[in-house]
Amino acid sequence: MRRNKLYAGLNILGLSIGLGSFFIIYLFLQNELAYDQFHEKKDRIYRVVTIAESDFGVEKQASMSHAFSQKFVEGIPGIEAFSKVDRNSAVFNFHEATETGSPTETLIVDRDFLNFFTIHFMYGNAKSVFDSPNSLLISESMALKQYGTTDVLGKTVGYYEDSYIINGVFHDLPNSSSIKADVIVLNEKMNARHEVGAWSVRMNNLQAYMLLNENTEVADVENKLTELYLEKNKYGAGSKLSLQPISEVHYSLDVRDEVKEKTDRQYVSIFALVAIFILASSIFNYISLSVSQSIERAKEIGVRKVAGASSRELRKQFIIESLLHVLISFVLSMILVELLIPQLEALVERNLGISVLVQPILLLKGIMFASLIALVCSFYPTYLSTKLKVVQVFKNGKGIFSSQRLIGAIGIFQILVFVVLICVSVTANRQMRFMRNENLGFDKDYQLVLENIPYRDWKAYKNEILKISGVRAISSGSQLPYDVTAAMSFKEYDFNLSFFEIDENYFQTLGIPLLEGRNFLPEDADSTKLVVINTTAANKLGYKEGSVVDKKLGTGSSAYKIIGVVSDFHFASKKELIEPIVFKHHPSQGFNGQFIVRLEGANWASTSKRVLDAYNKIPNLYASSYFFLEDRVDAQYKQENVMITMLNTFTVIAALVAFIGLFGIAGYSVKRRLKEMGIRKVLGAGFMSIQKTLNVSSVWKLLIAVVIAVPVVVYWMDNWLSSFAYRIEMPVFLIFGAIAVASIVIFITVSIHSIKAYLINPVEILKDE
Known part of the structure; x- marks a missing residue:
C-alpha cells in the first residue's frame, strides 16, 4: 500500500x-419490501377494492361505505374474519382536567380486527380487550406521552360526550406497516350514528379487510362479493369488487385510499x-x-x-x-x-x-x-x-x-454502467419536468391560498384583498386542482363527474380558458341549476364541439343547464387520465372559507406580504393558514420526486465508481504499452499518432458499450414511461447527448494516462533493454 x-x-x-x-x-x-410482512396470517389477509371501468380507463378505490359490513359478508363461504378499518384523526381527552382534547391517529375497527392483524400487547389480551364496546387500545408511545407510564389499564379517556376505558396497551406498530395508529377503538361505538344500509355514502378513509380460510379460492370469493354488491347496491352498476393481498397495499399507487406511504x-x-x-x-x-x-x-x-x-x-x-x-x-x-x-x-x-x-x-x-x-x-x-x-x-x-480479455470485458461493463445510468437519469428527469411544469392546463404559479376565512362578511374581505396593489384576481372556489374528492352521478350515465363548486372568478384566477358559452354571472336568476363542464365531460356526454351550450345534464327536476365549456386541465397527477368535470356556482351559503389569490409575478414577494398582513387582521380568524398552490401541485409528485432525487444521487455515485475503474484500467492499458510507446517516439512518432494508438481500444469499447446500452435504455425507460397516462416521447437526442457526455468523460480519463505516457523520456523506458 x-x-x-x-x-x-x-x-x-x-x-x-x-x-x-x-x-x-x-x-x-x-424496509420497503418489509411492509405488512410482520402479520402472522399475511398470506390470507386481503383488502376489498372497487374497480370501475369506463371509456376513460379503470378506476380503483379502496374506500367503502358502512353498509359493507360483517352482516353483508357473513353468507359468503371462505371468509374467516372481516373488519372495516376507518383511519381517522380523532380528538380524545386523555386528562379530565384538560378542556380540549388532542388529535390522535386512530383506527376504528370491527371486533374481528385482532383475529387476523398481528398486534403485540404489553398489557391486555387480544381475546378479551374488546369485550366492551367502550374499550380503547393505546400504543406504548402514546401511553408514555400522555401518562408517563405504560401501566394505564382502566383509565378513562373522553371523546366529546362519550367516554372510553383503556383496556389494552400495545407495542408501537412497526414503521413498515400500512396501517398505523396510536389508538384503536370499536366501530360499533365510534360510528354508531352511521346508517348501515346507506350504500350511497362512501367514506374516503374507510377500508374493508378480510381473512380467508386456507385453500379458499380468491376468485370464488370475489365473484360472490361482486354479485351481492351489485344486488344490494343500486349505485354499484358497472363496478366489481376485487381482493387485494395486504402485501400489495404499499405498492398500489393506482388505488385511491388513505394509505399515506406508498412506493x-x-x-x-x-x-x-x-x-x-x-x-x-x-x-x-x-x-x-x-x-x-x-x-x-x-x-x-x-x-x-x-x-x-x-x-x-x-x-x-x-x-x-x-x-x-x-x-x-x-x-x-x-x-x-x-x-x-x-x-x-x-x-x-x-x-x-x-x-x-x-x-x-x-x-x-x-x-x-x-x-x-x-x-x-x-x-x-x-x-x-x-x-x-x-x-x-x-x-x-x-x-x-x-x-487482456477479462480487463477488456470489465472496461466495457464499466462504460455500459456509466452510459446506461446517465441516460436513465436524463430521461427520468425530463419526464418529471414535463409532469410538474408543462401543459397543466391552469396557472399554478403565484397563486396564494388563504384558509379559514370567517363566513360572515367574506365578500367584504374578498373585495378588500382585491384592492391590494399586485393582486390580479381572487376567487372563493371550494376545490383546488390538486385536491378533488367530490363527485356527482346521474342515473342516466354510467360514469361519475368530478365536482367543483366555484364562484364567477374561478376560471380567471386560475387561467383556465373558456372555450364555449359563458361563465357564471352574479345576476343569474337560478345559478344553482346552471353548470359549466370541461371538454372531456362534453365528449363523454356525446356532444360535439359547438353544440354543448344550453344542453341538459340529467333529466327531470334534477337536470342542469350547461352554459359553458372550459378547456381540460390536470387536477390530479399526470399518471392519471383527465376525468369529466362539472362546475357549479356556489351561493353565499356554499362558501367554504377559502380564497385563491393570484399575484403579479414581478413583485409577488412584497405583494404576498401585504396580502398576508390584511389576512391576519381579519376579525375572528380561527387560525392563520395559507400556502402557495404550486407547492401542493408539486406534492402530487412527491413519490416521483423522492425517487428521482435518489436515482440522480446514486447515478452520480455509480458513475464515480465506474470512473475510478476506468481510470485504473486506462492506467493499466497504457503502462503495459510503455516500451512500445518509447520505441515509437524514438522512431519519430508524434503526439497525435501516440494518442491515436493508445486510445483506439477505448473507442472500440465505447462503441460496443453504446450498442448494448441504447436498446437497454430504450426498453427500460419506455416501460417506465408507459406507467404515466401523459408522458414524453423517448428523448432520443437527450440520450445521445448523455452518451456524448459519457464519451467525453471517458476520453478525458484515458487521455490523462496517455499524455502522461507521452511525456516520459524514452531513455527511462528502454534503459533495461
Whole structure:
C-alpha cells in the first residue's frame, strides 16, 4: 500500500463508496419490501377494492361505505374474519382536567380486527380487550406521552360526550406497516350514528379487510362479493369488487385510499438494479486495479516462487491484502451509511428505523457480506498468482497477468454502467419536468391560498384583498386542482363527474380558458341549476364541439343547464387520465372559507406580504393558514420526486465508481504499452499518432458499450414511461447527448494516462533493454 498509494487509494475509495451505496440501497429496499410482512396470517389477509371501468380507463378505490359490513359478508363461504378499518384523526381527552382534547391517529375497527392483524400487547389480551364496546387500545408511545407510564389499564379517556376505558396497551406498530395508529377503538361505538344500509355514502378513509380460510379460492370469493354488491347496491352498476393481498397495499399507487406511504414497485426494481450495478462496478474495479499492477507484481511473485514460496502462501498473501482493503473500505462505508441514512429519512419524510451501529445483527450481516466480497475480489488475482510461469516472467517481465480479455470485458461493463445510468437519469428527469411544469392546463404559479376565512362578511374581505396593489384576481372556489374528492352521478350515465363548486372568478384566477358559452354571472336568476363542464365531460356526454351550450345534464327536476365549456386541465397527477368535470356556482351559503389569490409575478414577494398582513387582521380568524398552490401541485409528485432525487444521487455515485475503474484500467492499458510507446517516439512518432494508438481500444469499447446500452435504455425507460397516462416521447437526442457526455468523460480519463505516457523520456523506458 505504501509503494502503490494511488492504486491502494483508488481501491479503497471505490470499494467504500460502492459498499456504502449498496448498503444504503439494500437497507432502504429491505424496509420497503418489509411492509405488512410482520402479520402472522399475511398470506390470507386481503383488502376489498372497487374497480370501475369506463371509456376513460379503470378506476380503483379502496374506500367503502358502512353498509359493507360483517352482516353483508357473513353468507359468503371462505371468509374467516372481516373488519372495516376507518383511519381517522380523532380528538380524545386523555386528562379530565384538560378542556380540549388532542388529535390522535386512530383506527376504528370491527371486533374481528385482532383475529387476523398481528398486534403485540404489553398489557391486555387480544381475546378479551374488546369485550366492551367502550374499550380503547393505546400504543406504548402514546401511553408514555400522555401518562408517563405504560401501566394505564382502566383509565378513562373522553371523546366529546362519550367516554372510553383503556383496556389494552400495545407495542408501537412497526414503521413498515400500512396501517398505523396510536389508538384503536370499536366501530360499533365510534360510528354508531352511521346508517348501515346507506350504500350511497362512501367514506374516503374507510377500508374493508378480510381473512380467508386456507385453500379458499380468491376468485370464488370475489365473484360472490361482486354479485351481492351489485344486488344490494343500486349505485354499484358497472363496478366489481376485487381482493387485494395486504402485501400489495404499499405498492398500489393506482388505488385511491388513505394509505399515506406508498412506493412504486418499479422503483424497487430500478434501485435493486442500481445497487447491483454499483456493487458489481466496485468488485470489478478492485479486480481490474489489482490486475493492472501485474507488471510490478509479476516479478515480485516470480522472485518469491524462486525463493520457495508455495501456492498456498501466495493465495494467503492475496486474500489477506484483499481483506485488509475491504476492512478499511467497510469501516468507511459504515460511516457513510450512518451519515446518509438521516438524509434519506428526511428525503422520504418518514423514520426508517435504521441504524447499523446500534443494530448488531445488521452490523454482523454487513461484516459477513464484506468478507464475502473480499474473497470474491481476491479470487482472480490469487488464481493468476498460482498459475504464473516463473521462466516467462524473467524472460520478458510478463506472465498470465497480461491477459487482456477479462480487463477488456470489465472496461466495457464499466462504460455500459456509466452510459446506461446517465441516460436513465436524463430521461427520468425530463419526464418529471414535463409532469410538474408543462401543459397543466391552469396557472399554478403565484397563486396564494388563504384558509379559514370567517363566513360572515367574506365578500367584504374578498373585495378588500382585491384592492391590494399586485393582486390580479381572487376567487372563493371550494376545490383546488390538486385536491378533488367530490363527485356527482346521474342515473342516466354510467360514469361519475368530478365536482367543483366555484364562484364567477374561478376560471380567471386560475387561467383556465373558456372555450364555449359563458361563465357564471352574479345576476343569474337560478345559478344553482346552471353548470359549466370541461371538454372531456362534453365528449363523454356525446356532444360535439359547438353544440354543448344550453344542453341538459340529467333529466327531470334534477337536470342542469350547461352554459359553458372550459378547456381540460390536470387536477390530479399526470399518471392519471383527465376525468369529466362539472362546475357549479356556489351561493353565499356554499362558501367554504377559502380564497385563491393570484399575484403579479414581478413583485409577488412584497405583494404576498401585504396580502398576508390584511389576512391576519381579519376579525375572528380561527387560525392563520395559507400556502402557495404550486407547492401542493408539486406534492402530487412527491413519490416521483423522492425517487428521482435518489436515482440522480446514486447515478452520480455509480458513475464515480465506474470512473475510478476506468481510470485504473486506462492506467493499466497504457503502462503495459510503455516500451512500445518509447520505441515509437524514438522512431519519430508524434503526439497525435501516440494518442491515436493508445486510445483506439477505448473507442472500440465505447462503441460496443453504446450498442448494448441504447436498446437497454430504450426498453427500460419506455416501460417506465408507459406507467404515466401523459408522458414524453423517448428523448432520443437527450440520450445521445448523455452518451456524448459519457464519451467525453471517458476520453478525458484515458487521455490523462496517455499524455502522461507521452511525456516520459524514452531513455527511462528502454534503459533495461
